[in-house]
Amino acid sequence: MTPEQISSILNLMVVMATPLAFAGVGELYAERSGILNLGVEGIMLMGAFTSFYVAHETGNLLLAYLAGVAVGLALGLLMAFMSVSMRLNQVIAGMGIYFFGFGLSDFMYKTIYGTEYASIEKAHQIAVPLLSKIPIIGNAFFVQYPSVYLMYVLIPVMWYLLYRSRWGLHLRAVGENPRAADTLGVNVTLIRYLATVLGAALAGLAGAVLCVEITGIFFENLTFGMGFIAIGLVYFGRWDPLRMWAGTMLFGLSWSIAMSLQDYFSRIGKMHWVYFMLMIPYIVVLLALIAVSRKARAPAALSKPYWRETSE
């Protein structure tokens, strides 16, 4: 393998890891506060469609990213209302968000664009001065899309907030023992709302990233299960943002290798093997989950609604 090939595989790894990292760290915050949001995939799909629509109509990519975040916020509010205020079964409520986002994004796309081929001008990769000149690594990590640079900053910041800030302490307390946190004057409802809505907004952003930077088009189910993979990677990372981040890179790498083999298979005239290779990333996630299962311990209050009045 030439250095250029290694560099391009690593570059694609980072690109594929970015939406997963946004959705994953958002889900991690929600779960740390005790809310299991299984609707990530639906929120990503809605974020992807909305950002596609805005980019297609206005040509302004910044607006497109923001539209994805806004849709995520709205669906996050719905999820928080159902799971925190109404105290519904979170698995069932999250699946509801998934179905809703899956159906609505596809219906709106087909209604607006029909069968015509619609595409947007994708965001461009930007080279960082100096850093991009480093051999292999420079091209892989520092000639990247805007959201990748945001990820480089956001994940460490989210880690810091979770473990070193007062708010992060409250968040973790609410997820472990809401009654004790409540007794100490922490507003359980508010924190769960904030964490769920923040997480969903990041999932919306992840959807926008998929559309605006990776595909440039919208199609049914374009998330390829990434929302659920993000939930799996939170488990793989044992609810720690940095370990979860490593998991997104692992998935990104397996995906990137599978896609890089595409050229090879088309050269030898056996294109169908590409699909065989695309099974591998999902199997990698499964094996990763099995590998950490003995050590993983979920937040104690995860997916348990909190009632102040009764002692359950």
Place this chain on the structure above:
Amino acid sequence: MGVRIRLERRGEVPLYVYILAPTGAFLLAFLMGAFLMLWAGASPIKGYGAFLRGAFGGLKPFTNTLLRATPFLLMATGISLSNRSNVLNIGAEGQYIMGAIAMTWIAVLMQNSVPGFIVILVGVILAVIVGALWAGAAGYLKAKMGINEVVVTVMLNWVAIMLLKWLLRGPLKDPRSQQWPMSPPIGPHLPYIYGNLNLGFVIAVLLAIAIWYVLFRTNIGFKLRACGENPRAARYAGFNVEGMLILSMLISGAMAGMAGAFDVIGTFHILYEGIVVGLGYTSIIVALVGKNHPLAVIGSAIMFGAIYNGVTSMQSVTQLSYTLSKCIEGMIYLFFLISEFLVLYRIRLIRGDAS
């Protein structure tokens, strides 16, 4: 001080509320569907008119509705069973695909040398086994290692989808079809009852009744429900909670695998990528609406069959995308949840700081 919102559990709930609340949820979802149609520039009256004619307007449309209901009924019955032991099978989609693949593979291999009914028998049995293993793996990982079954089953769905795409372009490809990835046509088919409706529907109804009987009238069914409702107490009673969980997933997957096989030999007579339209996901909603009760699931499956069948004929009249059915079912799901909540709780506004 302001106003606080307080939830109170209702005491006795009159029976009619249990009927009115879900009906309201359905009506609300269809009302929202009407707004979506208006937004898309179609007339809701014309649209729903075509919908009703397509779903119930006569014997032929109605048998089509029952045909559409068959995979929902099989998968939702299985999902209800696994829900009862407190494990959520999101993977019916993948198990359905694996069942369809198994059936097609057997048919392609044997249909030129063996009588049709043997092909069907062997194919369906293999589909049931493959489906059961596909779901059982997730059940095993949940029971023995505590890995979230939702994530595992969704990953397995995608593995199944990629496997299907690979097979249709490689080993199972029809050599005569140059462009579209599809299998050779499959000759053996299930016996027809009326029009397109085949024996599959009858088998699905019988299986739903059988599973209802097992769940509510036998010892093993009681154990399965006990393990789901209160695993701790069940463990004290000496029940094998993990075993029940795996067993319920095995059965759930077997039903989905059978649904895939039945669709190949009863409806499509060919294997192509178009079978992946999310029927497995819809079946989760069918099970929810049927309240995880196999007999109620029969009614709910027919209702969703009607929605799918109706939306198809709506599509030909109004040019709306068939994915409208996906929106409507998503809304049915959400409104259904909210109605359940309103049945169980009363919302009260309390003035001042009364805590």
